[in-house]
Amino acid sequence: MTCKKRTPPRRSAVAATAVALLLPLAGCGGDAEAGDGSTVTVTVGYQSKTINTVTAGTLLRSLGYFEKQLNALGDGRTYKVNWQDYATGAPITAQMTAGKIDIGSMGDFPLLINAARGTQLGRPTRLVSVTGYNLRGGLNTIVTAPDSKLSSLKDLRGKKVSTSIGSAADGTLVRALQRAGIDPQDDIEKLNQQPAVGASALSAGSADALSQFVAWPGLLAFQGKAKALYDGAELNLPTFHGVTARQDFAKKRPAVLEAFLKAQSQATDYLHDHPVSASEKVAKATGLPAEVVHLYNGGHGIATFGLALQPRLISALKKDVAVLKSAKLVGDIDVDAFVDDRYVKRALGTSAYAEQLAAAPPATASEVWPEGATETRTFTSPSALLRHVSAHKASVRAAYVPDTTTGTLWFADKAVWVADKDALLPFVTAAGARAYAAGHEGARTLPYAGALARAADAPEPS
Structure with missing residues (x-):
């Protein structure tokens, strides 16, 4: 049988999640194994254009490190990696909770929805590592059209603002408006749109502003199609992207998950040691301008890369739950149960993991x-x-x-x-x-x- 990846319909991130969870899924992907146990297919869901996940997705795939780590296991099995690329985290969560994706990467707010859906459907997932992060929240930005007369958040009152509900960018919008004394429910008209749709709406004038995550704000600014209205780092709240794995997969194949995390560590080292080359590789794979990729992922970029599940990131994740609950997207979430650092500690080694926990972000330049x-x-x-x-x-x-x-x-x-x-x-x-x-x-x-x-x-x- 030939397996074809379903292309998610163009709709909101939340609606896409809900619909995908109800649709029957073909018997493809996931941890598939031949009858004799000699061939194992590992399915990885990633977001090529969410470029702060590249060390667990785009860059990792281009370097081939995961495949090399699997080949080095020496357990007598043949491993195949099925890479599946999506625009957002919602369809990755849908496929994971259906048992069709083993490992996925996404931003912090989608990670919480991933945790909630997994628990709700009896398919628990676990946060096993971090990819890219910014301790102040600079990965999310609110932008307006280049000729817009809007000059501050207060000017958004009564305006149409595009975002992806359930995303970290939506969280930034909600928190920023609340700090400015604007009710994000009643004082603006929120348009729930995928990033590309929102970018088009901004250009067409059907949206007055756009709140989005990496790399959309930088891309639109680079193209001369937007200017920044609000820097998410003004919130001074960490935002990050991470790797999530199905709990049943992690328990069944811990060596495979650790191989993935070792490969992610290698990709992270490559990004640190060869930042320009890494930006070029990601640009080639995604079609994004290399200059935009480097803005976020370069040696002094907006994002910092490391695998450690830092306490301050987990603390921020716990604070994010309230934002999603207020939007009625999740109920209570046991974040501590969702976070599982056992696999990454074994993959990196105790001392290396401790070093990452203690490491300071690179100085700005x-x-x-x-x-x-x-x-x-x-x-x-x-x-x-x-x-x-x-x-x-x-x-x-x-x-x-x-x-x-x-x-x-x-x-x-x-x-x-x-x-x-x-x-x-x-x-x-x-x-x-x-x-x-x-x-x-x-x-x-x-x-x-x-x-x-x-x-x-x-x-x-x-």
Whole structure:
């Protein structure tokens, strides 16, 4: 029999989950084994364009590390990996709870729905590792059209805002609006749309703003189709992506799950050691611009990659439950029972795992990607980067700078700049720049071209 992956219908993430759970599924995928036990197929669900899962999906697949780890098991079996690519976490959860996907990766809010559905349907799943994370929440951003007159969250009152209900981006929207004194239920018209649909709605003018997760905000900004209205890192709440496995699969094939986690660790090392090459590989596999991939996944990108199930990430996950409960998407969730670090500890080793738990996120830095280069160049300050760019405009492929307040990396030419005495300071949003300027006498905002010109005229620091 030839197995064909069902293409999920184009509908909301929540509706897709509900429908998928009710549909009969073909007898394909999952932990399939030949009658003699000699051949085992392991099915992995991933999201190629949710690029903070690449070490458990796109990049891992392109490097072939999982297959190599399986071949090295030496248990007399032949292993085959069935990679299934989806746009969101909802259909992965549907397939997992039907026993058709063994291992999946998704963002923190979908992970909670994964836990809830697994418990509800008697197919429990377990969170076994982390992929990419940002301790302040910078992986989610609210954007508007480039010519939009909206300048702050308060301007969203009465407006149409597109998001994917049940996603981390929706969680950012809800929390940000609540902090701004706006009721996310009554004061805006929320459009429940897949990211691509929401991006089209923003461009067409049928949505006033879009709240989405990596890599959509960066992609739309890079393409000149959006500007940032709100940086999710302003919430200062961690957001992350992780790997979930069916509990029955983990118990039946612990060596296979550990092989996956060892391979994920290798892919993470590759991303750290070869950030430009990794960005190029992910770009080739997904069709995303490499410059956008690097914004999130580069050496100083918005995301930090590591497998450890850090207490502060798990604590944030527990806080996320209340947001999903208020939207009536889940009931109570036993997060502690959902988290299972046994497999990743065995895969990495006790000392290596402890090192990851204790590791500090990399320091922010300004970064230039020269045309044709296999390595990027970092600078001590955004002002130093601007001086370099002004002198090498024709040879700069991309330039990135960290937000002065939140540290979120952004494209230098899309940032809002503030001149404060001799310093040139970048911000992801105009609201962030205005807030800084208002609190610093003599500081003023200026466009990118003005910042470049000012940097070019400034003397080199001694």
